[in-house]
Amino acid sequence: MTMNLINQFGRTVSSESLKDPEKARRLLLMGYRLQEKRLKFFPDKNLPDSAHYVARIVMKNIIHALARPENAAMVSIFVPGELLTAAGLTPYSVEALSCFLAGTKCEQAFLRKTEEEGFPETMCSYHRVFLGAALTGILPKPKCTVYTNLACDGNMMTFPYLKQTYELPGFYIDVPYEKNQDSVRYVAGQLRELKRFLEEVTGKKIPEEAVQKAVSNSRKAAVNYQRQLALRKDHDPVSSMTNELYAIFMCHLLAGSEASVKYTELLLEDVKKAPKGAGLHVLWMHIMPFLQEPVMEVFNYSDTIHISACDFVADGFQMMDASDPYEAMAAKMVNCIYNGAVDKRIEMAERLAKITNADGGILFAHWGCKGTIGASGLIKSSLEAAGLPTMILDGDGCNPANTSDGQVSTRLQAFVEMLEENREGKSHDTLCL
Numbered sequence: 193m194t195m196n197l198i199n200q201f202g203r204t205v206s207s208e209s210l211k212d213p214e215k216a217r218r219l220l221l222m223g224y225r226l227q228e229k230r231l232k233f234f235p236d237k238n239l240p241d242s243a244h245y246v247a248r249i250v251m252k253n254i255i256h257a258l259a260r261p262e263n264a265a266m267v268s269i270f271v272p273g274e275l276l277t278a279a280g281l282t283p284y285s286v287e288a289l290s291c292f293l294a295g296t297k298c299e300q301a302f303l304r305k306t307e308e309e310g311f312p313e314t315m316c317s318y319h320r321v322f323l324g325a326a327l328t329g330i331l332p333k334p335k336c337t338v339y340t341n342l343a344c345d346g347n348m349m350t351f352p353y354l355k356q357t358y359e360l361p362g363f364y365i366d367v368p369y370e371k372n373q374d375s376v377r378y379v380a381g382q383l384r385e386l387k388r389f390l391e392e393v394t395g396k397k398i399p400e401e402a403v404q405k406a407v408s409n410s411r412k413a414a415v416n417y418q419r420q421l422a423l424r425k426d427h428d429p430v431s432s433m434t435n436e437l438y439a440i441f442m443c444h445l446l447a448g449s450e451a452s453v454k455y456t457e458l459l460l461e462d463v464k465k466a467p468k469g470a471g472l473h474v475l476w477m478h479i480m481p482f483l484q485e486p487v488m489e490v491f492n493y494s495d496t497i498h499i500s501a502c503d504f505v506a507d508g509f510q511m512m513d514a515s516d517p518y519e520a521m522a523a524k525m526v527n528c529i530y531n532g533a534v535d536k537r538i539e540m541a542e543r544l545a546k547i548t549n550a551d552g553g554i555l556f557a558h559w560g561c562k563g564t565i566g567a568s569g570l571i572k573s574s575l576e577a578a579g580l581p582t583m584i585l586d587g588d589g590c591n592p593a594n595t596s597d598g599q600v601s602t603r604l605q606a607f608v609e610m611l612e613e614n615r616e617g618k619s620h621d622t623l624c625l
């Protein structure tokens with residue numbers, strides 16, 4: 193769809209959502225189904241196979257969630273996808289759905305709705321768009337909701353509120369701050385209860401083998417992901433901000449699925465095939481502002497600058513060593529970089545920068561994301577002390593209108609120029625030696 197058509201479509205869905213939310217949902221679904229067909233028959237030729245695959249899988253996930261809500265679960269992103277996969281439910285998260293709504297240009301109507309209901313403007317826009325969509329009635333009532341305190345306080349407002357509004361069965365996973373074996377055992381116990389909860393709401397027994405299979409799929413996906421990461425120093429596949437964003441959904445929402453394994457297999461093959469370019473390597477931290485024009489201009493399809501790793505994705509594809517599947521899922525939550533003290537986030541960034549030979553790091557400080565904004569100064573200073581030039585890029589991943597394109601462009605261009613100069617300086621030093 194051209195930008196004009198998307199804008200027109202977004203305006204129609206927005207105005208219908210206030211008058212006739214059922215009709216607005218049908219329209220939205222029609223648009224998403226058309227987009228899915230377009231992705232199937234006319235994939236973006238500039239991107240590799242893994243990007244074509246992931247775009248369709250994530251699109252289908254949203255279509256299923258909206259079309260078959262009785263088979264869907266509204267979740268926060270760090271809820272183990274493996275258990276939902278084993279239960280045969282389609283999970284959809286605040287971030288995934290809000291990104292699609294924003295991509296369809298109807299986020300403003302939902303932001304206004306949330307504001308009218310008295311939710312603070314300082315709240316993260318992923319949550320506000322999601323809540324607004326739920327409040328208009330465009331989001332159908334799902335089977336259940338599953339949420340956790342990991343990794344943001346927005347979860348503790350959005351999910352209890354929606355649980356009550358929709359009168360939904362809900363399950364909450366409490367993840368302690370401390371990263372130790374006691375925390376892992378405590379979370380594993382809750383995940384066993386979550387399995388029973390899912391059996392109750394679906395009325396279907398979840399065989400233990402299905403849980404083991406899902407966790408085994410996550411282990412395979414993690415191995416593939418780590419293998420491609422190890423190659424990134426010398427291989428630069430073409431990518432886009434949207435493609436990088438989808439990877440976040442594959443390692444969380446769709447964790448444990450066959451699709452997640454296939455995606456990482458394709459990614460590994462794409463990385464192997466991609467030659468080494470002369471471009472800069474960037475470590476991206478946190479979520480992708482996939483709609484912010486100046487960011488897209490710099491990174492989309494670029495052969496001069498590459499996102500060689502993202503900490504959110506690498507954390508999602510972490511190795512799951514524990515032999516007990518519940519402990520393996522629990523350890524992934526407890527050891528998540530967004531849990532506990534910020535030093536783990538810094539360690540992860542340093543490790544990724546080293547593996548990928550990163551020239552610089554960009555930490556996206558998304559509007560209203562208190563955890564990331566609060567930690568950003570320390571992350572930047574620590575990475576710079578370790579020799580990685582780092583930029584804190586302020587913006588809004590879900591409401592690009594909330595950020596000035598001009599400012600983002602100026603700051604980003606200046607940072608990229610600085611990285612280029614650093615690189616030239618390094619090669620000059622090497623020649624002089």
Ligand code: SF4
Binds near residue numbers: 343563
């Ligand atoms: S961006 Fe931050 S506040 Fe918003 S949903 Fe993600 S972790 Fe939560």
